[in-house]
Every structure is written in C-alpha cells, then in structure tokens.
Amino acid sequence: MRIRALAIRIIRQFLRDKRTLALLFLAPLLILSLMKLVFAGQSVSPAIGIIDIPPSLASKFEGTNATITDYKTNESAYSALEEGKLDAILQFTGDTPELLLEGSDPSINKAVLLFLQSSLQTGNSGIALSIHYLHGGPDMAPFDSFGPVLIGFFSFFFVFILAGVSFLRERTSGTLERLLTTPIRRSEVVLGYLTGFGIFTLLQATLIAWFSVDVLGLYMVGNIGSILLINLLLSLTALTLGTLLSSFASSEFQIIQFIPIVIVPQAFFSGLFNLDAMNPWLQKLSYIMPLKYGADAMKGIMIRGEGWNDYQLDVYVLVGFSLVFAILNVLALKKHRSM
Amino acid sequence: MSTNVHNSNPEIAAVDLKDISRTFHSRTVLSNISLSIPRGELFGLLGPSGSGKTTLIKIMTGIDRSDAGSVHMLGVPMPQLSMLQSFGYMAQSDALYNELTGKQNLSFFGAMFGLKGALLKERIQMATDLVDLSQHLHRGVSTYSGGMKRRLSLAIALLHEPKLLILDEPTIGIDPVLRKSIWMELTALSKQGVTIIVTTHAMDEAMKCDRLGLIRDGKLIAVNTPQAIIESAGCSTLEDAFIALGQKGGAEQ
Ligand SMILES: Nc1ncnc2c1ncn2[C@@H]1O[C@H](COP(=O)(O)OP(=O)(O)OP(=O)(O)O)[C@@H](O)[C@H]1O
Ligand SMILES: [Mg+2]
Numbered sequence A: 001m002r003i004r005a006l007a008i009r010i011i012r013q014f015l016r017d018k019r020t021l022a023l024l025f026l027a028p029l030l031i032l033s034l035m036k037l038v039f040a041g042q043s044v045s046p047a048i049g050i051i052d053i054p055p056s057l058a059s060k061f062e063g064t065n066a067t068i069t070d071y072k073t074n075e076s077a078y079s080a081l082e083e084g085k086l087d088a089i090l091q092f093t094g095d096t097p098e099l100l101l102e103g104s105d106p107s108i109n110k111a112v113l114l115f116l117q118s119s120l121q122t123g124n125s126g127i128a129l130s131i132h133y134l135h136g137g138p139d140m141a142p143f144d145s146f147g148p149v150l151i152g153f154f155s156f157f158f159v160f161i162l163a164g165v166s167f168l169r170e171r172t173s174g175t176l177e178r179l180l181t182t183p184i185r186r187s188e189v190v191l192g193y194l195t196g197f198g199i200f201t202l203l204q205a206t207l208i209a210w211f212s213v214d215v216l217g218l219y220m221v222g223n224i225g226s227i228l229l230i231n232l233l234l235s236l237t238a239l240t241l242g243t244l245l246s247s248f249a250s251s252e253f254q255i256i257q258f259i260p261i262v263i264v265p266q267a268f269f270s271g272l273f274n275l276d277a278m279n280p281w282l283q284k285l286s287y288i289m290p291l292k293y294g295a296d297a298m299k300g301i302m303i304r305g306e307g308w309n310d311y312q313l314d315v316y317v318l319v320g321f322s323l324v325f326a327i328l329n330v331l332a333l334k335k336h337r338s339m
Numbered sequence B: 001m002s003t004n005v006h007n008s009n010p011e012i013a014a015v016d017l018k019d020i021s022r023t024f025h026s027r028t029v030l031s032n033i034s035l036s037i038p039r040g041e042l043f044g045l046l047g048p049s050g051s052g053k054t055t056l057i058k059i060m061t062g063i064d065r066s067d068a069g070s071v072h073m074l075g076v077p078m079p080q081l082s083m084l085q086s087f088g089y090m091a092q093s094d095a096l097y098n099e100l101t102g103k104q105n106l107s108f109f110g111a112m113f114g115l116k117g118a119l120l121k122e123r124i125q126m127a128t129d130l131v132d133l134s135q136h137l138h139r140g141v142s143t144y145s146g147g148m149k150r151r152l153s154l155a156i157a158l159l160h161e162p163k164l165l166i167l168d169e170p171t172i173g174i175d176p177v178l179r180k181s182i183w184m185e186l187t188a189l190s191k192q193g194v195t196i197i198v199t200t201h202a203m204d205e206a207m208k209c210d211r212l213g214l215i216r217d218g219k220l221i222a223v224n225t226p227q228a229i230i231e232s233a234g235c236s237t238l239e240d241a242f243i244a245l246g247q248k249g250g251a252e253q
Helices: A002-016 A018-039 A055-061 A074-082 A106-120 A142-172 A175-179 A186-215 A224-246 A252-256 A258-269 A280-288 A290-304 A308-335 B053-061 B081-086 B102-112 B117-130 B146-158 B176-191 B203-207 B226-233 B238-251
Strands: A047-051 A067-071 A088-093 A096-101 A130-133 B015-024 B027-037 B042-046 B068-073 B087-090 B164-168 B195-200 B211-216 B219-224
Touching: A018 A258, A047 A055, A047 A074, A047 A106, A055 A067, A055 A106, A067 A074, A074 A088, A096 A106, A106 A142, A142 A175, A142 A186, A142 A224, A142 A252, A142 A258, A142 A290, A186 A224, A186 A308, A224 A258, A224 A290, A224 A308, A252 A258, A258 A280, A258 A290, A290 A308, B015 B053, B027 B053, B027 B068, B027 B219, B042 B053, B042 B176, B042 B203, B053 B068, B053 B087, B053 B164, B053 B195, B081 B087, B087 B146, B102 B117, B102 B146, B117 B146, B117 B176, B146 B164, B146 B176, B176 B195, B195 B203, B203 B238, B211 B226, B211 B238, B219 B226, B219 B238, B226 B238
Parallel strands: A047 A067, A047 A088, A096 A130, B042 B195, B042 B211, B087 B164, B164 B195
Antiparallel strands: A088 A096, B015 B027, B015 B068, B211 B219
C-alpha cells in the first residue's frame, strides 16, 4: 500500500515538473546530436604551406583533401603558421624534405604526417622526412593539448554548480527575502556574492593550475600568472552565470539540469574536440560560449607561451560576459524586491 | 549610512493603506483594504490561515507590491528602499543561516543595517537578553530548537531599534513564560513610541493589542479595540467574536 502511494506521489511530482521531464527526454537527444555533429562531419583536412617544392612532388598533392598554399618567402609562410592559418610547412633543404609542424594539437600533427605519408610515399620509398615542431614536440600527448581546456572546464563547471546551488539555497531558505528586507541594494547583493565567491574562486583557480602543471606535469611554457588570471576570469563568468540561472531553478535538482544544457555544449565547443570537422555555421556557436575564450587563452598560454597581446581579447570578452551576467543578476533580483 | 527621509511629524500615521488589492495569477488575495495605524500603536492582525495577513504586511514593507491602491509608511509612499532602515521585519518562517552561529547571524544582519563595533555588540546583548538567548549565541543555528530559532529571528528584527516593527507570528513555538516576557517588552516598546504590527492566531495575545484588524478572504472585516470587537459581535470572548464575525463576513459575499 505504502509503496504504491509513494510511487504515485513520485509520478505526480514528475508530471508537475515539466522541466525535469524535458531533461529526461530531450537532453539525451541534444547530446547525441552534438556528438554526431562533431564526429561525423567532414573529415579534417590539413592546411600545408609549401616553399620551393619540385613540381614533380607538388603535383602529387593535386586532387587531395589538403589545402596546399605555395609561399614565395619563408617569412610569409612562418607568419601564417604562427597565426594558426597553417598546420605545417613543407620545404627542402638540399635533398631532404623538411616538415615544420605547428604542433599544438597532436591529432592534427598525426593527420598531417599521415597525409604526407600517403601522398608522398615517404617512409617506404626511402625519402627521409625531417620533422620539426613550432610548438610542443613529438612526445606531446593528446592530454597536453586538451589539458588546458580541461583546467578551464573544471573551474567553470564547479563554480557554476556551487554558485547556482548556494544562491538557490539563499532563496529557498527564505534568507534572501530576509536579506532584501534590510536596506541592502540589489547590486550590493550581487557584488557581495561576487566578492565572497571570488576569493574561493581565486583559491580554486590557483589549486587547479598548480596541480595540473606541477603534479600532472602538463606541458606548460607560459606564465603561471597569466593562467591564474584567465582561470579567475573564467570562474567569475561561471559564478555570475550560475547565480543568474539559479533564479530560474526552484530546487538543487533543477540546477543539475543546467549541466547538459549549459555546461556540456560548452565543452564540445571549447576545443576538447577539433571543430574543423563541424559544419562552419555551427562552429560559429562557439562565439557565444565563455568557455571557448577561456580555453583558447589557456591553450595559447600553456602550449604556445602566448603573452598579453595574444590573449587580451579573450580577457576582454570574459570580463564582458561577467559584467553582462552580473547586471542581469541585479535585474533578476527585482523579482524578489522591486526597489 | 542613509539619512532617514520619512516625516517625523507624529500626526502622520505610521501606516496608511488606501484601497490595496493584490492578485496572484488572477486569484484575488487582498481586495480593497484601507487601514490607518497611528504611531506607537500595538496593532494585531487576526485572520484564518490563508486569509492574506502575510501578503498584507509584505506590501507594507515594500517587499511585495500591491496591484492597486497606495501605501504610505511614516508618511512616505512605498516602496522605498531607504525606508527599510526604519522597519524591523520578522518573517513567518525563520530565515536564518543554519551554517552560522547565532552571533554570526546577528552580526550579519546588524551589519546590513549599518551597525558595527561597540554599538553592534551592545545591541546584540540587548536583543538577545530580551529573548533569553545570550547563553547560546556561540552555537551553530542548526543545533537550535524551533523556539530558539524563532527567538533569534525576533532578536534580529529588534537589533537596529526600528521605528516600526512588523512581526509575522512572532511567538509560535515559544514557551508561555518567555512569550509573556516578549509581550511585555512589545508593550513597553509601543509605549516608547514604536509602532508594532503583529499577526497572530493566539487570542490571549490578540487581547493585549491596542487595536485589532480582522481579515477574512482578503477583506478587512473589522478594525477596532479587542473590547469593541467582542461587544459588536455580541459575544463574551474574542474567540467567539472572531468566529461569529468570520461567519457574518463570509455570509455577506
Ligand atoms: N507568491 C504567491 N503566489 C501565489 N499565491 C500566493 C503567494 N503568496 C501568497 N499566496 C496566496 O495568498 C493567500 C494568502 O496568503 P498569506 O500568506 O497572506 O496568508 P496568511 O493569512 O498569512 O496565512 P497564515 O496564517 O497561514 O500564515 C493564500 O491563499 C496563498 O495561497
Ligand atoms: Mg502568514
């Protein structure tokens, strides 16, 4: 009897909670669709710059899926490689073909090497290819390349959940209402949250960065201060977004429901997976994802040793996201007190 | 700290409501309530569960908005952020930070009202003595009993010496001895000029109020002194009067 009554009660609760239902049925579809888009799109085609290649060799590249660009000068080819427009440069010094890989992404390195092997028949036919790396090296593991992204991801993920749940608690326990019966301004509430959490966030960012570099031995050639800055900004974005979205949740469980909707898609677009294989207009979605900017900057700093001039745009965008979310937070509090 | 903008002329009523209505999702919870409460009065709001007492006092504080009508508190049109400094509001549910100690809760809310240093310490001492909680201040609120939480909640409302106290069922779960001393303090405060609005279901408490407002189904069906209400209903006790007036109010619809 009791079991039946309990079961009926749970079913009723479920039916009343449309969002949980939607999560149950729609979220798996969303994730499956994303997986398909990422893995079953066009295959990755390497972009290779060539300098002074014998015409006999160059003709072998025709009709392949690689983008081959002929450069007149070394300088123009190198700067294209630096800017990430090229994945590799092929040139000859004497008789040996020399390959300079961009090196940040081991899977692209592999794709370039495979492509050259099949089109030039190096290896087997005896043409020795001498390989160099602009960044990283042959023993850079895939983890080294997506590690920086993961650091950003975890900071973002946990701060988001933590901020969301604690702001929700404040609301459901009635303390938010009580707080709003004091003369505190709505903006002060948001700033107070930002400061309080900001301190924990800074600690968390420091811990994660230290752990990944010193304990996990992640490939890192950049400045640790830059890493902390980016990680902190990313966490602030997560904090403001988490508290903002928690106004649209009525229980801890509903906060959890934001994970597949807000967090997982960002992971897909943040550089954990190579987006080259994805439909170009879908790739543009990444522009609205804070995690993408954080991850781009982290990757640049850790693998390519980038400095302020290279990542400042990412900093501005992250600060912008935090500001917008914080202002929306202040407005959302109007729901609880109009003044 | 903000300067108080309200008019301190004692002639101006502490609470002045005109034709207040409040609707939640097309359900009318308060309709056409007009009420004036002079300064220094101890005013009781009485009414069955769900009749709209909490909604009414939330509109007074400006936390909630009325859909129609006007609210003036201490002569100032509401809602007005700076007025919150003059109010001491105790909600129906104990909104406390359970992870913190009683003292930390008091300090936090004290700080919200701009209290600090020696003054804060002194006020905490006064308020907690009043609710007999001084020995338990350093314990986590999660270890408090229901009545202790209620007392802490009341202490927080008294902390900044508000000119207007709005208490939503303040003595629920508090033992009779303490209840009596709390009511003595409330009476004393009102003698000092503090206006107090209190909702209650307890008739003995209602009898101690200067005037009572009876709410039923969102309508104010009677406002008068406890004695006058009993007489007008032709009953011998407030309890009977409450029931009689309630039925009459319902039958009129
Ligand atoms: N935020 C809200 N949304 C919808 N309905 C509400 C809301 N707040 C209150 N109500 C409704 O308004 C009515 C009056 O509620 P209110 O809390 O004012 O009653 P009350 O007189 O304080 O009752 P009690 O003595 O039980 O505390 C109730 O029917 C309640 O369901
Ligand atoms: Mg109530």
